[in-house]
Amino acid sequence: DQQVKQNSPSLSVQEGRISILNCDYTNSMFDYFLWYKKYPAEGPTFLISISSIKDKNEDGRFTVFLNKSAKHLSLHIVPSQPGDSAVYFCAASAMRIQGAQKLVFGQGTRLTINP
């Protein structure tokens, strides 16, 4: 039972265009969502997050949109750059345990930015 799903294993985008990565979830108790980026041979790096009280959060070229009724979030990267080529993971949190969080991750989407 996968609670967080990234249905596109890969995405290819032209440099300078918009990259849109999608994530769906099933657990309505999730109230905090994060995007991580992972390069080969490195650990995931935090990119951007959003709490369930918002529907949009923006940080430079990165914007995350949350649609609670559809249980869907997306990450927009504009403009896309070659250095954005990586695997992107969506993660969600429903509870804190003594201040620590339980994150549930999607399978990841490999983004390739073509020059």
Add this chain to the structure above:
Amino acid sequence: ETGVTQTPRHLVMGMTNKKSLKCEQHLGHNAMYWYKQSAKKPLELMFVYSLEERVENNSVPSRFSPECPNSSHLFLHLHTLQPEDSALYLCASSQVTGGYNEQFFGPGTRLTVL
């Protein structure tokens, strides 16, 4: 050293060996986590420590034994593993607060069990 470090980066072991993975965070955090990433599967949370106390064991077999001697160090002791335990093991840390905070990850240990 900065961030979250993990050693070794690669480990090959037989099923009868005993080995340990080490994680150290230099961020002043007080929650630490072990995750497992198998091929073509999402990251799976294994253990959570908050303020040096284990607060979550996510149905992990007893052949994996975590240890958190202080808020900066986390170990994963391995014994009598199976080939299906071959995976990337990631350590993460975060700050314990009343709100939400992102977790910071180490580079991982690539484990191969023969």
